[in-house]
Amino acid sequence: AQKVTQAQTEISVVEKEDVTLDCVYETRDTTYYLFWYKQPPSGELVFLIRRNSFDEQNEISGRYSWNFQKSTSSFNFTITASQVVDSAVYFCAPRGNNRKLIWGLGTSLAVNP
Amino acid sequence: GAVVSQHPSWVICKSGTSVKIECRSLDFQATTMFWYRQFPKQSLMLMATSNEGSKATYEQGVEKDKFLINHASLTLSTLTVTSAHPEDSSFYICSALSGSSYEQYFGPGTRLTVT
Numbered sequence: 141a142q143k144v145t146q147a148q149t150e151i152s153v154v155e156k157e158d159v160t161l162d163c164v165y166e167t168r169d170t171t172y173y174l175f176w177y178k179q180p181p182s183g184e185l186v187f188l189i190r191r192n193s194f195d196e197q198n199e200i201s202g203r204y205s206w207n208f209q210k211s212t213s214s215f216n217f218t219i220t221a222s223q224v225v226d227s228a229v230y231f232c233a234p235r236g237n238n239r240k241l242i243w244g245l246g247t248s249l250a251v252n253p
Numbered sequence: 254g255a256v257v258s259q260h261p262s263w264v265i266c267k268s269g270t271s272v273k274i275e276c277r278s279l280d281f282q283a284t285t286m287f288w289y290r291q292f293p294k295q296s297l298m299l300m301a302t303s304n305e306g307s308k309a310t311y312e313q314g315v316e317k318d319k320f321l322i323n324h325a326s327l328t329l330s331t332l333t334v335t336s337a338h339p340e341d342s343s344f345y346i347c348s349a350l351s352g353s354s355y356e357q358y359f360g361p362g363t364r365l366t367v368t
Binding site: 177182183184185187190231235239240241243244245246248 | 285287291294295296297298299302344346350355356357358359361362364
């Protein structure tokens with residue numbers, strides 16, 4: 141089976157709090173890519189990160205960081221010192237050899253002032 | 254960076270009419286384009302995959318005669334919703350796969366409202 145589980149449907153935090161969005165995936169491919177996208181209220185998808193399944197090195201980019209654990213098929217995303225502009229729906233999406241993204245249900249993040 | 258445009262960004266049409274949505278890769282050639290539909294507060298649902306010069310491959314449950322896809326060039330794919338009904342009202346998103354980098358780039362989406 142190929143699927144993505146984003147167990148947190150909605151998260152609400154107060155500005156400056158740290159927040160972690162969970163993602164667990166299943167894929168039948170041995171090599172694959174993992175993506176995170178942000179979808180603000182405007183609807184346009186914003187690419188955040190791509191990670192190759194061979195590369196388990198965690199990554200930090202400004203206030204964003206990602207924790208990839210291949211052994212547990214998880215690819216979690218943390219926002220440090222959240223801001224109101226971070227309010228959006230966040231999607232985790234693996235992509236296998238057929239080049240199709242597998243979409244989870246997304247996590248709706250509300251950052252309140 | 255690579256840019257994908259969609260036109261129109263929003264459209265309102267009457268039930269029974271057809272509407273065409275264009276998806277263009279502006280600065281790269283897209284061998285493959287994907288069409289998605291997204292209902293409010295739901296995830297993206299892949300409708301079809303189109304390859305330049307060949308027929309689109311539709312996902313299970315998507316009516317190919319209702320959602321006509323044409324990928325006539327390496328920079329343009331069109332989705333035509335034929336005989337639209339109110340239940341076709343949705344947010345339609347295209348994405349283009351770069352033939353050189355295999356990166357996937359998304360258009361800004363088209364909001365269709367059928368009255």
